[in-house]
Amino acid sequence: MPRLSGLFRCGLAVALMACPVAYGVKVSPEELQDARRWVAARFGETPQTQLPFSFTYDGKPFKELVAGWKLSRESRKLDERRSEHVLTWTDPKTGLIVRCVAVEYRDFPTVEWTLYFKNTGTADTPIIENIQALDAGFERQGKDEFLMHHAVGSPADGSDYSPLETLLGPNAKKRISAAGGRPTNSDLCYFNVQQGGRGTIIAVGWPGQWAGEFARDGGGNLRIAIGQELTHFKLLPGEEVRSPLIALQFWIGDYIRSQNVWRQWMIAHNIPRPGGELPKPLFFGCSSRAYEEMIKASEENQMMFIDRYLEEDLKIDYWWMDAGWYVNQSGWPNVGTWEVDLKRFPRGLRAISDHAHAKGVKILVWFEPERVTPGTWLYEKHPEWLLGKDGDQKLLNLGNPDACKWLTDHINKFLTDQGVDLYRQDFNMDPLNFWRAADLPDRQGITEIRHVTNYLAYWDELRRRHPNMLIDSCASGGRRNDLETLRRAVPLLRSDFLLEPVSQQNHTYGIAFWIPFYGTGINQFDAYGLRSCICPHVTACYDMRRQDQDYSTVRRLLRQWRQEIAPNHWGDYYPLTPYSKDDNVWTAWQFDRPEQGQGMVQAFRRAKSEDKTAVVKLRGLDPQARYRLADIDTDRTWTQPGRELLEQGLRIESD
Numbered sequence: 125m126p127r128l129s130g131l132f133r134c135g136l137a138v139a140l141m142a143c144p145v146a147y148g149v150k151v152s153p154e155e156l157q158d159a160r161r162w163v164a165a166r167f168g169e170t171p172q173t174q175l176p177f178s179f180t181y182d183g184k185p186f187k188e189l190v191a192g193w194k195l196s197r198e199s200r201k202l203d204e205r206r207s208e209h210v211l212t213w214t215d216p217k218t219g220l221i222v223r224c225v226a227v228e229y230r231d232f233p234t235v236e237w238t239l240y241f242k243n244t245g246t247a248d249t250p251i252i253e254n255i256q257a258l259d260a261g262f263e264r265q266g267k268d269e270f271l272m273h274h275a276v277g278s279p280a281d282g283s284d285y286s287p288l289e290t291l292l293g294p295n296a297k298k299r300i301s302a303a304g305g306r307p308t309n310s311d312l313c314y315f316n317v318q319q320g321g322r323g324t325i326i327a328v329g330w331p332g333q334w335a336g337e338f339a340r341d342g343g344g345n346l347r348i349a350i351g352q353e354l355t356h357f358k359l360l361p362g363e364e365v366r367s368p369l370i371a372l373q374f375w376i377g378d379y380i381r382s383q384n385v386w387r388q389w390m391i392a393h394n395i396p397r398p399g400g401e402l403p404k405p406l407f408f409g410c411s412s413r414a415y416e417e418m419i420k421a422s423e424e425n426q427m428m429f430i431d432r433y434l435e436e437d438l439k440i441d442y443w444w445m446d447a448g449w450y451v452n453q454s455g456w457p458n459v460g461t462w463e464v465d466l467k468r469f470p471r472g473l474r475a476i477s478d479h480a481h482a483k484g485v486k487i488l489v490w491f492e493p494e495r496v497t498p499g500t501w502l503y504e505k506h507p508e509w510l511l512g513k514d515g516d517q518k519l520l521n522l523g524n525p526d527a528c529k530w531l532t533d534h535i536n537k538f539l540t541d542q543g544v545d546l547y548r549q550d551f552n553m554d555p556l557n558f559w560r561a562a563d564l565p566d567r568q569g570i571t572e573i574r575h576v577t578n579y580l581a582y583w584d585e586l587r588r589r590h591p592n593m594l595i596d597s598c599a600s601g602g603r604r605n606d607l608e609t610l611r612r613a614v615p616l617l618r619s620d621f622l623l624e625p626v627s628q629q630n631h632t633y634g635i636a637f638w639i640p641f642y643g644t645g646i647n648q649f650d651a652y653g654l655r656s657c658i659c660p661h662v663t664a665c666y667d668m669r670r671q672d673q674d675y676s677t678v679r680r681l682l683r684q685w686r687q688e689i690a691p692n693h694w695g696d697y698y699p700l701t702p703y704s705k706d707d708n709v710w711t712a713w714q715f716d717r718p719e720q721g722q723g724m725v726q727a728f729r730r731a732k733s734e735d736k737t738a739v740v741k742l743r744g745l746d747p748q749a750r751y752r753l754a755d756i757d758t759d760r761t762w763t764q765p766g767r768e769l770l771e772q773g774l775r776i777e778s779d
Contacts, residue, residue, distance in 0.1 A: 304554025460500025523574025
């Protein structure tokens with residue numbers, strides 16, 4: 125069996141705590157100045173010449189029309205760290221209002237904006253099309269070419285979150301898009317465009333079909349255009365729609381450092397804080413692998429599994445009830461009747477949640493409301509709410525206000541009545557063809573916009589009614605983790621490709637660049653296998669009917685995870701080895717929390733590696749300080765100078 129070669133925690137020695145702990149990543153004044161100059165040029169008093177978006181109206185580019193439209197501008201302070209700028213253009217002929225709402229961050233070199241289009245006239249508008257929420261040029265400086273860092277999405281295989289690089293040399297063109305209407309199905313919608321020692325991070329907030337083009341001319345200019353993939357529509361009187369959200373973050377210096385500024389912004393301004401707090405390291409238990417998700421589950425075996433986890437001193441925070449608890453005819457994929465199957469759960473799920481709550485355990489319950497299959501309540505009772513062909517699975521059209529209201533009220537009541545603490549929403553279908561088939565030729569893109577807008581509003585309303593509730597974003601794993609979604613939910617299952625060690629190491633390696641809080645499953649009893657899967661969140665998938673398994677090792681490893689490992693996942697992230705899918709190499713990374721004087725290095729010697737020793741150069745340390753290191757398995761401790769760890773590296777040995 126391959127072995128975990130070493131897992132270390134490192135922190136400043138007590139005697140050196142007064143040394144500069146500020147060697148962690150911090151935003152520079154120069155970066156803030158760059159961002160403010162960029163914002164002033166686009167959203168300042170005279171922004172018409174450098175608008176960072178584009179669209180065509182009645183066959184003409186907006187930049188040719190803007191001089192004849194009335195412009196108003198308002199700014200206000202949202203809080204100590206954010207200011208809002210609203211630019212509104214009104215077409216005097218048709219009454220179309222275009223509103224750009226931009227938020228400027230004062231503590232990060234970041235700006236974001238969303239476009240809104242409203243018809244205030246009495247007739248349909250001319251066609252609005254090719255809306256690019258971002259359409260901006262970036263000029264090459266110096267000799268370095270543009271290099272784009274991006275990543276694979278979550279296709280549910282060993283390649284999930286693989287880091288990618290695309291060189292954008294003269295006349296290069298790269299098109300990247302979502303697949304099937306799920307935004308991180310094929311590629312992540314996060315990009316870092318580097319040009320030498322500076323660059324720009326770009327993120328898309330659109331839980332639908334976005335597309336981006338990165339086009340370099342023959343000289344030194346790079347044009348980036350990103351928006352909803354297809355827009356060609358008229359607006360009806362009184363109608364308003366929105367564009368994808370775009371976020372830009374400017375950086376100077378080192379590429380890896382820039383990703384840590386991004387992580388810090390995500391933590392400070394985006395990750396949900398139910399009850400006003402960031403999610404703590406969460407340990408869940410489930411019985412999905414024992415009972416075919418929940419198809420063979422019952423009130424009795426669910427309570428038994430909860431009790432068995434606690435008897436083994438595996439102190440779960442939540443009990444996870446996945447697909448299949450509802451009325452169905454043919455298995456868990458038969459969704460559309462969101463009522464508890466009383467044949468298996470005669471007292472509803474409330475009996476299980478009451479049992480769990482009495483033992484200090486909360487409850488997660490799985491839903492997939494957008495997919496509707498034949499023979500279910502929604503399919504039979506409300507066909508007018510559904511998109512698709514009769515006899516096939518259909519899509520609940522959240523753009524229909526009656527459907528969205530019913531769903532909101534029904535799920536809200538269910539959560540309250542059944543004592544559910546965490547709402548998990550899955551999405552195991554591609555909606556794009558359903559959306560586009562529902563559009564008229566002069567309304568292309570509208571069905572998608574309506575669905576996306578109400579999907580976000582649905583989650584916002586659930587969070588308003590349940591302010592202490594966390595939402596889990598799932599779409600066949602991690603296929604809907606755009607920025608707008610991640611402001612409302614966390615991906616507790618980052619991929620449906622689970623448990624195999626090398627793939628799980630690589631998932632962590634790649635996802636940590638972009639998403640600070642994520643989770644996966646565990647069912648291993650050895651250190652190498654289990655630690656390959658540890659994340660800020662873990663869900664245990666053990667068969668607790670068996671009492672002959674090595675739970676003592678699991679207890680020890682999970683205690684280390686909760687106390688020593690998981691808190692460090694909030695820190696700065698540094699890959700220490702190249703990304704590799706090979707099974708004959710070492711892989712290692714570092715999470716560093718200099719403000720707490722703590723951090724960790726995780727290093728894995730894979731099964732076919734013949735090298736028993738690895739040397740990795742650490743990052744983010746104070747070269748003048750001495751660091752105390754500890755092997756958490758052997759309790760061996762030692763000290764090394766920061767400069768030595770930075771320049772010569774940390775030596776790790778495996779027998």
